Amino acid sequence: MPPGLDHIRAWVFDLDNTLYPSSADLFAQIDTKMTDYIARLLGLDRVEARRIQKAYFLGHGTTLAGLMAEHHVDPHDFLAFVHDVEMDVLEENVPLAAAVAKLPGRKVVFTNGDGPYATRVLERLGLGESFEAVHDIHAMDLAPKPAPSAYAGLCAALSIDPTTALFADDMARNLAPAKAIGMTTVWVDNGSEQAHDSDRSFIDYTTPDLTAWLQGILEDA
Template sequence: MTGKRPLPHEGPQAHQLDLRIFKGIEAWVFDLDNTLYPADADLFSQIDEQIALYVEKMLDVPRDEAMAHQKALYHEFGTTLSGLMTRHEIDPDEYLRFVHDIDYSGLAPNPDLGAAIAALPGRKFIFTNGDRPHAERTAAALGISEHFEDIFGIVEADLIPKPNRETYDRFLARTGISSVRSAMFEDLSKNLVVPHQLGMCTTLIVPQVAGQVFKETWDLEGEPYPHVDFVTDDLTGFLKAVLGALG
């Protein structure tokens, strides 16, 4: 896939004709956190809090120092887990159990999203830097588990997180999908760089509260994010628009 694609800043119906680019897509790949559920669902913030608590206990330091160390590791290594394994040789299984010990009761079933995903033609996957049990619990809470063929988590990635190229290669090898006939949905722009290079159609999910900020950014001349084909703050509405374009 080549060429620039206009982005639907004004909601899922904008530039609807361009959504015909999804014709021929055979595999639909979704990130989990802040993608399949909105950022304001207060789920990932719980994970962030658990990570800080883990670092605080492990290093025996005050909370503010633990959080600063956590963020530094995240920015240097891509995930806090990767940084902790490199710098502190922690047990990754213990870490994953601890940080995903959260309350999922704030997630409500989303039948509209489930119906939109179910209607997409082809195979569907969850591809996350979290672990499989967390993805399974999240998908179950949303009521969308049955629509996905498989979950590819951080353990399946051999603990190497997105956006590392080898993780995407491992995902493609495991699933057997064609990258040029696949679409990926993510809430982090950096995690769409490699998919775009591989020929995937890429969609960035942004928080609704940041919509205007993102609109101004994306409207800048000389667009700074050529690896993102579409952007939306409404995944369900966007998928419905895609389905409408597919006919």
Template structure:
């Protein structure tokens, strides 16, 4: 593994579809709840509600941000409703836990989700105690990734020099600001069209389809 990542001392992890496999498909549940929320809010049928949902996702980074900007939605109410899901598809990941235990340095979660949801996911995975902190959407002042200001606030909050950090993320566009600040980047390719960087991969240093496998190999090679 190249020297530039071997010597990093801060490890920054996205949550959804990164720390757990995309096959858990929690987003399908969340997606349904978001659609239902928009249907009730705007009195729309499912098809029109979905158009609004995806339009805001593309234009604002998250559906929530679009709903706040255009419909004055209370973010706490929205997140409580859409994150009221069944977490049972997530199982303890012994391999990931072992790799995290071997990983030398500070470990942090940087997510567009909220704190309560994030803690439930980490508990299900059996790795909650491996992280120093969680930087959630509220800590980011409701400015989602890939807003550069959120990355800068994340770095200030945890007193991080980005050039000493590595970021793991399934949404390739969310690695662009990380790269611009000097972070090394690892893209988790889930096969999703939303996560694909397209032809431009200059901001991606490494890629894998399994975080557990990548970290397991990396930490064993560097132990």
């Protein structure tokens, strides 16, 4: 690895809008279903349901966390409903699979989604055999990124030393807790980030394209 990355022993990746481009817009389907779920649950029109959805996302880290806190929603019911989406917008990414395979060390997916959904996405991308583990929302005890407990739990469950780990995510705010425990951070700045904080001190690397970035560091190795 090039200087600055030669200490990395574990490569940790977010799933949605990180391992596939935000232009695929898969999350738009999930976003719509979350609005539908809230509208049905609370008897609201879609405009008000969407307002509440985004308020919960910003205030609790995920819409699900907000629904659980405010309405005692069954997480399994919610996740099964919102993740029942078509995957045809995703394409196999052979170059990314090749790059991940060449990375020295362990490779893990760290997602606020659930395991079955993550498995479907990875299979569609041709990454089904690329990672040793998927640390999902259930493994986080339903406390999602960016809750610090999610990162501590990841490292404890998989015996990862955060000072020798790299974490890539499309949401900049999810990188701050990773940096706080010593991880090297990569912001996949592909347009999916919803809010922009002026503080970017917790970001070590920025790229609009994860595949190209991985190929670049491998070429420099």
